[in-house]
Amino acid sequence: MQKKMIIAESPAMKHLLQNLSKIAASHSSIFISGESGTGKEVIAQAIHSLSPRADAPFIKVNCAAVPDTLIESEFFGHERGAFTGAISRRIGRFESADTGTLLLDEISEIPLTLQPKLLRAVQEQEFERVGGRDPIKVNVRFLSTSNRNMQEAIEQNLFREDLYYRLNVVPIYLLPLRERKEDILPLADYFLANHAIQKTLSEEAKKALLEYSWRGNIRELSNLIERALVMSNNEVITPEDLALNRSIPFSAKKTPTLKQLERRHILHTLKELGNNRTRTAKMLGISIRTLRNKLRDYAKL
CATH class of the missing domain: 1.10.8.60 (Helicase, Ruva Protein; domain 3)
Structure with a gap:
């Protein structure tokens, strides 16, 4: 994604583009925040493309889409026999991104239990595969995104403050x-x-x-x-x-509850987006994990 492909006529976006090359040239970690659908991933791709690492790998991991039980292996890889089903060694996203850029999309959805290991990997550029003992050194530039209020996540003990500050060296906020x-x-x-x-x-x-x-x-x-x-x-x-003013149809005979309205809105959006859960979660501004849990609850009704 080249810089010229980013549409920027508003003062805020013009200001961002004026500084994008300078931001890209550094090796500092960048935290891109903003509502769902504001273009965080596009900006992340542009930063990589304009950086000295442009010819190196650009690896993305959607933290919200990976089950809690698999996310450590997804990040750091695993050795053969590390757990049931680990029939061979697997290279994780951190190792795949060596010399390049790693995009941690929806970083706020990472389980709290994994965050200490992630902090060490970001801080020391070093980690071990799951089931491994030998430390692996990498040279990775970190880009993170989130549509959440990170200060609230920190106050609610959902995200480590030290990890946030390590990832938030250069903050970028995209206006709605x-x-x-x-x-x-x-x-x-x-x-x-x-x-x-x-x-x-x-x-x-x-x-x-x-x-x-x-x-x-x-x-x-x-x-x-x-x-x-x-x-x-x-x-x-x-x-x-x-059709900007389309309403979600429901019976006028009885006022629906808030939960009923939420269920109808979620199912309607899911149908409109061809049952694509990733796109639906982003459109609704929730994590895939939250969407998955709600759909499971709806299936019980």
Whole structure:
């Protein structure tokens, strides 16, 4: 991902891009925060691409998607026989990222029990595989992302403060799309131009996009443009094609409870995103683990 591909018309994004090369040139750990769908992974990729490590590996691990029982092995690898099912040695993400960049996506979802080992690996650039005794030295640049309030996570004893400060040497905060409206129409044009179906937005549609709240941020805008391109019968997309004010249908005979509304919203979003749990969790601003637990509870009803 090159710097020129990042859409930046708002003052906040222009300021970030002005400093991106300087940030990328360092070897410091970077913590990218912001709501789900604001483009954290895109910025992380751009930092790697602009860094001296651009030709080295760029390894990503979605911390929320890995089960607690497997995450240590996912990070650090394991030796043959380390546990039941470990029939051969496995190289972990840290080792795979040696000389390059490791993106710890949704870092706040890492179990507290693993965080001391992670702190040592980040601090000393050294670790052992699960079931191994020999220390392995690496040279890795760390990028982390989270959509959570990390201070709250620290206060709730969900995340170690020393680990957070070690990862948060250079903080980057991405504003939600509703707070950088100058980027909305350029982003919409970008998504339109990169689709096989070529259509344009009417002036009324542009006005509707600017007035919308964008709870799902850039990801929601991308999905909405794609849906409008597919569903519109004309070459010009109208506000009706955008369907910004679609409501989740429910019976008006009885006021639903908050839990019922949440269940309907989650299931509706999951269906809209083709049952893709990773995309659904990001759209909803929750971890995959939380989504998985809620879906399991719904299956019992």
